[in-house]
Amino acid sequence: MVQLRKVHGSENHFFLLDQTTLSEKLNDAELTALAQQVTDPATGILNGADGVLVVDESTHDNVLGQMRVINADGSEASMCGNGLRTVSRYLAEKHHTNQFKVETLQADLQVSRQSDLAANVPAFSVEISPVRFNPSAFPFENLGDQPLIDSPVPAFLPGLNFTAIAVPNPHLISFVDEEEINNDDLGKLGTMLNKPNEYFTDGVNVSFAQILGPNQLFVRTFERGVGFTNACGTGMSATSLAFAMVHPNLGHFDDPITVYNPGGMVKTKVHKDADRYYIDLIGNATQTHVIDVDEADLHHANVTVKTTDVTETDEEAAYLNFVDGLPTVSAVEVKK
Ligand SMILES: N[C@H](CCC[C@H](N)C(=O)O)C(=O)O
Secondary structure, three states: OOEEEEEEOEEEEEEEEEEEHHOOOOOOOHHHHHHHOOOOOOOOOOOOOOOEEEEOOOOOOOOOEEEEEEEEEOOOOOOOHHHHHHHHHHHHHHHOOOOEEEOOOOOEEEEEEEEEEEOOOOEEEEEEEEEEEHHOOOOOOOOOOOOOOOEEEOOOOOEEEEEEEOOOOEEEEEEOHHHHHOHHHHHHHHHHOOOOOOOOOOOOOEEEEEEEEEEEEEEEEEEOOOOEOOOOOOOOHHHHHHHHOOOOOOOOOOOOOOEEOEEEEEEEEEEEEOOOEEEEEEEEEEEEEEEOHHHHHOOOOOOOOOEEEEEEEOHHHHHHHHHHHHOOOOOOOOOO
């Protein structure tokens, strides 16, 4: 028997698999099949999830481990902010250390344990980078050959301005009012841009953000490879950077920005050095279940109620208690 873990950051749920605990690692095709099976509420377990986080060794110096991200549809993403917090907690507890680097597809990122957000609500800070604006980083086409910063794109939605930021997974952001963030425009645009289209040929995560005040946002995201999630860590990070760039009187570099989302709240800090932007994403790293499963069932993408033995932790109640203490800023329901 080996273990899967069910984890979340702001109720963005994942199954976490540590390849180093297996007698034989899953190959890429098996990882794709496992993600599609176990995250589907119909075929998987525990109401499914938004993706699978794959932990493995890293060969890089001063790096504690490697994270790969497989979306629910089986596509691989270059980065996952909520996921990286939960992987960081897993590695911190496995290796008894609280500050280290994690290898991701395009960068080794600095992570560190933070004070618990509330009793039994562990928290981590993770670096979100590299940050890019050039069209080829997404890629996007037929939107001009310059970065898309606070520009109208009538073909997407008349009257809205859009900003595109890759961190390094691709994000499209618009600052909107409360009516716009709650209607079905985000779902329609997210669906259109994640089917074959002439703009984002590899898809894109689409976020609408409502400015609540100085350094305060509410962000709702339709994710590439998943659909609506309760929160998107890289989406909230990219949106915070767009906030500081487009509304500098309200979004301040280097100051903590509070980002509410349907699943709770995180803090971000956006930084601009001489030659780069980078973002700190600070939020919960909650482990809700430990799942005993035969390794063969992982290889065969056959992780079901009949093939697993699930132990629930006491952390979800603690997290919900933390959320209950937050101001109510959105009518959007939490996706279980
Ligand atoms: N769906 C994203 C990956 C997951 C990112 C999100 N869950 C986060 O917390 O950053 C993509 O395909 O780029």
